[in-house]
Amino acid sequence: MSIRSAITQNKLITLSEAVREHTHDGQQIATNGLPVGAEPVAFARELLRQKRKNLHIVSTCASSGLNLLCGAGAVSKMEGGFSGLEVFGFANGIRRAVESGQAAWEDYSNLAMPLRYLAGALNLPFFPANVCIGSDIRNRSAFGGNTNGNEKIPLLADPFTGKKVGALSPLKPDLAVIYVPFADAAGNAIILGSEWTSVELSRAAKKLIIIADNIVDKACIRQYPNLVRIPAELVTAVVWHPFAAWPNSSPGLYDSDEAHVRELNAALKTEAGTQEYLEKFVVPAETPQSLRKLIGEEKIAVLTATPSAFLADPYRKWILPEEETEKLLNARKTSIEIK
Amino acid sequence: MDTKFTRQEAMAIATGRELRDGELAIFGVGLSMLAGYFAQENHAPALRSFTEGGVFGARPVGGLPWGIECTRISSNATSFSGAIDALGCLVASGRCDVGIIGAAQVDKFGNVNTTGIWANGVPDASFPPPKTRLNGSGGANDIACGCKRFIIMAAHEKKRFVERVDYISSPGFLDGKGSRERYGFIGNGPSAIVTTLGILRPNPQTCEFEISGWFSFSSPEEIRENTGWEIRLSADAQQIPDPTESELEALRRVDITGALRKS
Numbered sequence: 001m002s003i004r005s006a007i008t009q010n011k012l013i014t015l016s017e018a019v020r021e022h023t024h025d026g027q028q029i030a031t032n033g034l035p036v037g038a039e040p041v042a043f044a045r046e047l048l049r050q051k052r053k054n055l056h057i058v059s060t061c062a063s064s065g066l067n068l069l070c071g072a073g074a075v076s077k078m079e080g081g082f083s084g085l086e087v088f089g090f091a092n093g094i095r096r097a098v099e100s101g102q103a104a105w106e107d108y109s110n111l112a113m114p115l116r117y118l119a120g121a122l123n124l125p126f127f128p129a130n131v132c133i134g135s136d137i138r139n140r141s142a143f144g145g146n147t148n149g150n151e152k153i154p155l156l157a158d159p160f161t162g163k164k165v166g167a168l169s170p171l172k173p174d175l176a177v178i179y180v181p182f183a184d185a186a187g188n189a190i191i192l193g194s195e196w197t198s199v200e201l202s203r204a205a206k207k208l209i210i211i212a213d214n215i216v217d218k219a220c221i222r223q224y225p226n227l228v229r230i231p232a233e234l235v236t237a238v239v240w241h242p243f244a245a246w247p248n249s250s251p252g253l254y255d256s257d258e259a260h261v262r263e264l265n266a267a268l269k270t271e272a273g274t275q276e277y278l279e280k281f282v283v284p285a286e287t288p289q290s291l292r293k294l295i296g297e298e299k300i301a302v303l304t305a306t307p308s309a310f311l312a313d314p315y316r317k318w319i320l321p322e323e324e325t326e327k328l329l330n331a332r333k334t335s336i337e338i339k
Numbered sequence: 340m341d342t343k344f345t346r347q348e349a350m351a352i353a354t355g356r357e358l359r360d361g362e363l364a365i366f367g368v369g370l371s372m373l374a375g376y377f378a379q380e381n382h383a384p385a386l387r388s389f390t391e392g393g394v395f396g397a398r399p400v401g402g403l404p405w406g407i408e409c410t411r412i413s414s415n416a417t418s419f420s421g422a423i424d425a426l427g428c429l430v431a432s433g434r435c436d437v438g439i440i441g442a443a444q445v446d447k448f449g450n451v452n453t454t455g456i457w458a459n460g461v462p463d464a465s466f467p468p469p470k471t472r473l474n475g476s477g478g479a480n481d482i483a484c485g486c487k488r489f490i491i492m493a494a495h496e497k498k499r500f501v502e503r504v505d506y507i508s509s510p511g512f513l514d515g516k517g518s519r520e521r522y523g524f525i526g527n528g529p530s531a532i533v534t535t536l537g538i539l540r541p542n543p544q545t546c547e548f549e550i551s552g553w554f555s556f557s558s559p560e561e562i563r564e565n566t567g568w569e570i571r572l573s574a575d576a577q578q579i580p581d582p583t584e585s586e587l588e589a590l591r592r593v594d595i596t597g598a599l600r601k602s
Contacts, residue, residue, distance in 0.1 A: 083475050086406040087405050095471075098469070099470065109426075110476070110478040111423070111426035111481040129431075137476060140461070140466050196393065198421070252413075
C-alpha cells in the first residue's frame, strides 16, 4: 500500500472533532439503533457538551441518546416509529419535551421509516406503502403537514390495480451517525445483531459518520467482505469510541447497564434531575478513556461478560490495540497539518 | 408444584393458546414475547418465530430481553436481518400468520392506540401535543395491516377499553364491518383481545368485540364493569380453563426471572 492511499483511507477523527466539524444548530441528524439497543449514545453526549440546539432528530426508534438530548432541551423536531424504552418504560425526556410542546414528534411506523430511507437512497419521489394507511399516522401531522402543503402520507391509486397505497415521503438526512461494533479506519463497517435500518440509512444520508467500539485491521474486512454492509465509500469520518452505546447493550460486546438506563431515565423526569445527570455523566465523559473511568472497571467486567460475547470472537484477533488506534488518529492529524 | 398463578400468567397462557403449531409468528418485547415462547415450549414446537428487529430462530437467554435486538435475544439466533425484511417482506407482504401487539387504549372495533392521550380527544382541525405521550406504533401498525391475524394484549381497565380510541396507531376493524376493505389490507384484522379479565372476540357480522371468555377469577359482570362500551356476551361465551400444571411449568421455564409473577 502506498503512503498516499494509507493516508486517504484513514478517516479517524475524535468525537469532539466529529461534532465540531460536521454538526450545527438546527441540523437534521439521523441515528441508528433499536430502543435500548446498539446506538451512538456517545454522540448525543458530545452534542450536549458542545451545546448544540434546535436539533431535528430522525430515528426509526428513539432510545437513550434521543431521550437524553430531549431531556436537555436540545431538540425541537423528531420523526420516528417508536419513542419508548421497551421494558424500561416510557422515555421521560422525550415525554417531557413532547407534552410541553417544546419538541414535535412526527409519528411513522417502524417499517415506514426505513422505506423512507430507501426512497431517499434510491432518489425516488416517494415510496408506496400498504402500511400506515387507514390509521391516524397517515393524516395527523405534528409538523403541520408535509412539504409543499401536501398531506403527511397522501393516498394514491396504484396505476396497475387501482387499489389505494400511501405515498411515504423520502428521507435524505443531512447527517447520519451510525454505531457499529467494528470498522476499519476507512469506515468499512461490520454490524453484529440486527441490521435494523442502518443499511438503508447509510445510503440515504448526505453525510455519514461511523462510530465504532473497535477499529479493526483491513485484513478483517477482507476476510469477511459479505458482512461489511456499510462500505467505506459511503463514509465521511470514523470515530473510535469504546462503549459508545453505553448504557445500552451492543450484541457481542456488552450487556445493557440496566441500573444506569433506569438512573438516566429517572433523572430526565425533571429539569433539575437532568442538570445533575449532565454534570455527573455527560460533562466529564469527554474522551473514550474518561467514559471508561466513569463506567468503572468493575461494572465493565460484568457488562462485557455477555452471553453474546461469542458473536465477536471471529473478529477479535484483528482489533487494533488502543495505542495503534491512537497512532492512526494522530497520523491523520499530522497529515492534515502537512497539507 | 404450586398450582396458583397470577393474572398476568393466566393472560400470557391464554394468549399462547391462540398460537398454533407450524405457524409463522412475530413477537414484540415483554408480555407478548413470553406468551409466544410459552406456546413454543408448551404445544407448538414447530412455531416459527422472529422479532421485528429481524432476529430469527432465537430464544431469550439470561432473562426477559430489554429490547428486540438486545444481547439477551441475540445469543442463539440463526439469522439477523433488519426492519424491511422482518416487517416488510415477512409482515406487510401478508406472509406472517400471526402477530401479538400491546395496547394502551383499545376500542370496540379493536383499534389500538399506543401514541398518546389527549384531554378531550383530538380536535378535527388541529393536532395539539398530547396530554400524555405514549410510545408510538413501533412495528404494531405494520403487524396490524399485514399479519393474517393479530392478537391484542391489554390490562382490562375502563380507561383503556373505550368506545373510540383518541388516535388509531394500529388499525383494527376501523368503523366496523367492511372498513378494512376500503384500504385493501392484506391482513384480516384482530382475532382476539386477551386481557387480565378474559378474552374478547369480534362478532363476525358486525366486527364489534364481545365477551368470549372469562377466567375463573373474573366474570362477565366484572368485564362489563371495566369496559367503556356496552359490551355483549357472545352466544358461545364460556369460562376459560385454568392454566394446567404443565402449562404453568412451561411458562415458568420461559419466564425465568418471574416477570409475570411480580404483579
